[in-house]
Amino acid sequence: MRAVVVGSGMVGLTTAFELLRRGHDVVVVSVDPVSAMTSFLAAAVWFPTAAGPSDRVAVWSAASFTELERFARDGVPGARMCESLAVYRDEPAVPAWSGTVREFRPVRPGGLPPHYRFGSRFAVPLLEMPVFLPWLESQVRRAGAHWVRRAIRRLDELDDLEPDVIVNCAGLRAGPTPHRSPCCTTTATAAPVSRSPTAVPAKWQLSSTRCERRDRRSHPGAGRASDQLTG
Numbered sequence: 073m074r075a076v077v078v079g080s081g082m083v084g085l086t087t088a089f090e091l092l093r094r095g096h097d098v099v100v101v102s103v104d105p106v107s108a109m110t111s112f113l114a115a116a117v118w119f120p121t122a123a124g125p126s127d128r129v130a131v132w133s134a135a136s137f138t139e140l141e142r143f144a145r146d147g148v149p150g151a152r153m154c155e156s157l158a159v160y161r162d163e164p165a166v167p168a169w170s171g172t173v174r175e176f177r178p179v180r181p182g183g184l185p186p187h188y189r190f191g192s193r194f195a196v197p198l199l200e201m202p203v204f205l206p207w208l209e210s211q212v213r214r215a216g217a218h219w220v221r222r223a224i225r226r227l228d229e230l231d232d233l234e235p236d237v238i239v240n241c242a243g244l245r246a247g248p249t250p251h252r253s254p255c256c257t258t259t260a261t262a263a264p265v266s267r268s269p270t271a272v273p274a275k276w277q278l279s280s281t282r283c284e285r286r287d288r289r290s291h292p293g294a295g296r297a298s299d300q301l302t303g
């Protein structure tokens with residue numbers, strides 16, 4: 073299968089890497105230099121926040137945790153485990169992901185910053201993106217991806233690349249990108265490309281790359297009742 077992945081941020085590169093690992097032919101289409109992407113700015117700490125549905129998020133985040141923990145153990149550039157402290161003003165429910173992290177420990181009020189009454193400590197993977205992202209890109213290139221630098225406004229502008237499937241990983245810009253297949257999220261979208269308008273083979277629907285829209289309140293500085301501190 074020939075997959076065209078739009079975007080080479082964290083989501084696009086991960087998608088391209090996984091497709092290549094499964095033996096597919098991959099073309100990455102991207103417009104921004106790596107330092108201009110949202111992914112480059114991220115902290116980026118493993119911590120499922122304001123995402124759903126929770127049963128699927130628990131499965132996805134556990135898979136990510138296992139992979140990223142392995143990266144840290146193997147010395148992948150920019151990947152490390154990091155002691156983390158989540159703090160809350162109101163008593164939280166035990167998070168669904170608490171079984172995934174190592175040694176999930178409650179913190180007594182004396183060990184918390186001012187204004188927070190509840191907290192928990194645990195170790196999670198952290199990626200230093202200015203280091204990790206170029207490494208991931210080098211892995212994708214080495215695995216044989218073709219690279220096209222192009223800004224697109226419509227997915228059918230990719231016809232010359234002869235895709236069997238297009239995976240839209242254009243980040244925050246993924247939503248408005250018009251396309252001819254009914255598929256759209258803010259994180260990643262697989263749009264099956266069919267020469268016949270009625271045939272959409274199920275194997276082309278890469279649902280594992282599809283995530284639910286994230287709540288804007290999950291972004292830093294947006295007035296949350298909880299926070300995560302790492303060090």
Ligand SMILES: Cc1cc2nc3c(=O)[nH]c(=O)nc-3n(C[C@H](O)[C@H](O)[C@H](O)COP(=O)(O)OP(=O)(O)OC[C@H]3O[C@@H](n4cnc5c(N)ncnc54)[C@H](O)[C@@H]3O)c2cc1C
Pocket residue numbers: 078079080081082083084101102103104105109110111112113114115116117118119222223224225241242243244245246259292
């Ligand atoms: C300060 C900050 C801290 C964060 N901390 C964390 C954290 O601790 N943990 C966490 O999980 N997340 C964190 N995030 C969120 C995380 O960074 C994003 O969810 C993630 O980087 C999104 O990756 P992406 O690949 O979807 O998008 P992006 O990195 O934005 O990549 C989009 C790609 O699409 C391409 N593109 C876009 N439009 C077009 C077009 N029209 N034509 C061609 N190409 C196009 C771009 O060139 C780029 O390659 C943080 C974000 C910020 C800003």
